[in-house]
Amino acid sequence: MSGVVRIAGQGLAGTLLAWALERAGREFEVYDPGHEASASRVGAGLVSPVTGERWAVAPGWAERAAGAKAFYREIEAAWGVALLTDLRVRRVWRDEAEGRLVRAKIGRGELAPWVTPAGLEADAAWIEGAWRVDLPALIAAGRARWRQTGFLREAALRPDAAEMEVGGAFGNRPVIWCTGAAETRVPGLRPVGGETLELAVGGAAGDLPPGVVRHDGVWVLPVGGGGAWAGASFIREESERLERREALRASVRRQLADCEWRERAVLGGWRMTTADRVPVSGWLAGQEGREGVLNGLGSKGTLWGPGLAEGWVSRIKRLAS
DSSP states (O other), X not given: OOSOEEEEOXXXXXXXXXXXXXXXXXXXXXXXXXXXXXXXXXOOOEEOSEETTTTEEOTTHHHHHHHHHHHHHHHHHHHTOOOEEEEEEEEEOSSHHHHHHHHHHHHTTTTTTTSOGGGBOSSEEEEXXXXXXXXXXXXXXXXXXXXXXXXXXOSOOOHHHHHTXXXXXXXXXXEEEOOGGGOOOSTTOEEEEEEEEEXXXXXXXXXXXXXXXXXXXXXXXXXXXXXXXXXXXXXXXXXXXXXXXXXXXXXXXHHTTTSEEEEEEEXXXXXXXXXXXXXXXXXXXXXXXXXXXXXXXXXXXXXXXXXXXXXXXXXXXXXXX
């Protein structure tokens, strides 16, 4: 297989896949009409070594974290854009039962080196070694790059149009669907909504300290220029939207009680997820070499995405050999 690889969608998945193909010397085209409904456009890009209500090591951390961070550093150097910020997370537990759980895990060394006795407070613990990728900047920089080089087609690629080529076959121009909620191509994926609050923080007390995330089940992330993001909600049904939004606001009021702040906007988008929230990546059944998918990245996308994109380069090389 030596033809052009077509990438449908240029959110996080499509951007990482396009870069992986570009640096491998593979021909590609990106089809994307714009990002108004993209979940990646409003994604925080947070990566923490310890996550979840059970304070567990993030899934895939040992296998993926170092390689993913190096992948983004490589993009920064090649594109001349700043993307990565190292972070500390001050995470407050909800109740004393959660506090006992955390103290016990720290005592057994289960969370070292990221959460240690030195980071314990009366109602919280510090998580070291977190980082963030500026996803809006990443996607915008990729779009500008591939528009300039002619690799971007500012239109949607639809399955019916793609299948009309070469008498109904993809021939040597495979399609990888990275279209999020726009076109899943995979049974079992379902859309979920997410919202993030965009805040202005400052005044007499000054801006939030850079590089420090506040977290009580909702994270508050400084984004510079007196701004912050707070989120994110997980909306399974539209009827939940207002309740989830008010929960975000209640958390912001608690966590920023020492600050002056106001809400600038509610940022929202739709993404796809599976029941186990594990990303989907590979050829579609019976379509090897013709039609594949990279979707359902969700909250794991920033950490898992680079490795999954590199996996696609390996698949395509195997077919070409």
